Amino acid sequence: MLLSKRTEMFHPTRWPAYFSRAKGCRVWDLDGREYVDMSLMGVGTNTLGYGHPEVDAAVLATVQAGNMTTLNCPEEVYLAERLVSMHPWADMARFARSGGEANAVAIRIARAASGRDKVAVCGYHGWHDWYLSINLADDKGLDGHLLPGLEPRGVPRDLKGSVLTFTYNRIDELKALVAQHDIGVIKMEVSRNHRPNEGFLQRVREIATAKGIVLVFDECTSGFRESFGGLHLNYGVHPDMAVFGKTLGNGYAITAVIGRREVMEAAQSTFISSTFWTERIGPSAALKTLEVMEKCESWSVITRKGRRIGERWSALGERLDLPMAVSGLPSMIGFTIESPDWLKYKTLITQEMLKAGFLASNACYPSIQHDDADVDAYFAALEPVLVLVRECLDGRPVDDLLEGPPCHGGFRRLS
Ligand SMILES: Cc1ncc(COP(=O)(O)O)c(C=O)c1O
Numbered sequence: 001m002l003l004s005k006r007t008e009m010f011h012p013t014r015w016p017a018y019f020s021r022a023k024g025c026r027v028w029d030l031d032g033r034e035y036v037d038m039s040l041m042g043v044g045t046n047t048l049g050y051g052h053p054e055v056d057a058a059v060l061a062t063v064q065a066g067n068m069t070t071l072n073c074p075e076e077v078y079l080a081e082r083l084v085s086m087h088p089w090a091d092m093a094r095f096a097r098s099g100g101e102a103n104a105v106a107i108r109i110a111r112a113a114s115g116r117d118k119v120a121v122c123g124y125h126g127w128h129d130w131y132l133s134i135n136l137a138d139d140k141g142l143d144g145h146l147l148p149g150l151e152p153r154g155v156p157r158d159l160k161g162s163v164l165t166f167t168y169n170r171i172d173e174l175k176a177l178v179a180q181h182d183i184g185v186i187k188m189e190v191s192r193n194h195r196p197n198e199g200f201l202q203r204v205r206e207i208a209t210a211k212g213i214v215l216v217f218d219e220c221t222s223g224f225r226e227s228f229g230g231l232h233l234n235y236g237v238h239p240d241m242a243v244f245g246k247t248l249g250n251g252y253a254i255t256a257v258i259g260r261r262e263v264m265e266a267a268q269s270t271f272i273s274s275t276f277w278t279e280r281i282g283p284s285a286a287l288k289t290l291e292v293m294e295k296c297e298s299w300s301v302i303t304r305k306g307r308r309i310g311e312r313w314s315a316l317g318e319r320l321d322l323p324m325a326v327s328g329l330p331s332m333i334g335f336t337i338e339s340p341d342w343l344k345y346k347t348l349i350t351q352e353m354l355k356a357g358f359l360a361s362n363a364c365y366p367s368i369q370h371d372d373a374d375v376d377a378y379f380a381a382l383e384p385v386l387v388l389v390r391e392c393l394d395g396r397p398v399d400d401l402l403e404g405p406p407c408h409g410g411f412r413r414l415s
Contacts, residue, residue, distance in 0.1 A: 013404030022050035024369040049369030058288035075283035089238035092264035099220035099245035100126020102255035110214035113266035116184025123415035133159035149411025168415040201237040220245035254282030305366040306330035334363035356381035
C-alpha cells in the first residue's frame with residue numbers, strides 16, 4: 001500500500017517486510033530477529049523514535065477516554081491553535097490523516113480561493129488524481145514521462161494540462177509557466193534534495209503575490225526536521241498555506257493544512273469532509289509529539305546526527321575512493337555511488353547490512369533515539385560492505401555476491 005515499504009525497494013528477497021514490534025530505533029521481524037533501523041524510520045514518521053513513551057501514554061489515555069463520538073474532540077482545536085501560533089502568518093487549520101489527502105484538501109481550497117484551476121508544482125505531493133494528472137501526455141505511450149515511476153492509468157484524461165511542472169531552483173521555468181498559463185496555485189516543497197539558491201524562495205513568493213497565486217508549501221516531509229514547524233520559518237518566506245504530515249504525530253496518523261484566513265475561508269464554499277478526520281488519537285498524539293519535540297529540540301538533535309552520518313559516509317567514500325555523492329536535508333540524508341550498477345550495489349549494501357542486524361539502504365532518517373553506539377556499530381558493519389563495492393567497481397562481478405534480484409529504483413522528482 002506504500003511504494004516506499006515494498007521489499008523491491010530494498011532487497012526483493014531478503015528484506016523482512018513485516019514487523020512484530022518496534023521500540024526506540026529498533027524493529028523486530030516476525031521471527032523475532034532484531035534490527036537497528038538505519039533506514040527510513042517509518043518513512044519519515046518517527047523522529048522521536050518508535051513507541052515513544054509519552055506519546056504512547058497520551059494515545060492510551062485517549063483510547064480509555066473515548067476516541068470517536070458524535071461530538072468533536074477538543075484536541076483538534078488545541079492542535080489548530082498550537083500550529084497557528086507556531087506559524088504567525090497562518091490563522092486557520094484543517095486536519096486529515098494522510099499527506100496525500102491533506103495535499104488534496106489544500107489544492108481544493110487554493111483553487112477555490114484563487115478561482116483558477118491550473119497548478120504549478122515541482123515535487124511529490126501524493127497519489128491523488130489532481131497530482132498524477134501531471135503524467136498524462138498527449139500520446140498515451142508517453143504517459144508517465146515527466147515523473148517516471150508515477151503511472152497515471154485510471155486518472156481521467158480530461159485533467160491533462162491542469163497541473164504543470166517546473167524544476168526546483170529554476171525561477172525562469174516558473175516565470176515561463178506563469179506567463180503562458182493562468183496559474184492559480186503554486187505548490188512545492190521548501191527544500192528536499194537541494195537547498196534553495198539565494199533568493200529563489202523569495203522570488204517564488206514575489207511571483208505568487210504579483211499574480212494573485214496561492215502559494216502552498218508542502219511541508220509533509222520537511223516540517224519539524226530543521227525547525228519547530230515548517231522549514232520555511234528558517235528561510236523567512238511565508239506561504240499562503242502549508243501542509244504538514246509524517247512526523248507530526250510521531251507515527252500516529254495526523255496531517256494538517258494551515259493557512260491565511262482569506263484563503264482558508266474558501267473551504268466554506270466547497271465540500272470537504274471526512275468522518276475519520278475527527279477521531280481523537282491523531283490530534284492527541286500530535287499535541288504530545290509537539291510538546292516532546294519542543295522540550296528536547298528534536299529537530300536540531302536529528303539534524304546534528306544526520307549531518308554526522310553524512311560526514312562519515314563521505315569520509316568512508318573518500319578513503320575507499322568511491323564515486324560517492326551525499327545529499328539531502330541532514331535529517332534525511334542519503335548517498336549514491338555513481339555507476340551503471342548502482343542499484344545492484346545498493347541491494348548488496350542492504351543484503352549485507354541485514355546480516356549484521358541493520359535495516360539499511362542508502363538513506364538514513366535518524367531519530368532522537370539513535371545513539372552513538374548504534375551509529376558506530378552501523379559504520380563498523382558498513383565499512384567491509386563498501387570495501388566489497390570498491391572491489392566490484394574494480395571488476396569483481398557484483399552478480400556473484402547478490403543473493404537475489406536487484407532492487408527497483410523509486411520515482412523521479414524535480415526537486
Ligand atoms: C512532500 C510530500 N508530500 C506528500 C506526501 C504524501 O504523503 P502520504 O504518503 O502520507 O500520503 C509525501 C510522502 O512521501 C511527501 O514527501
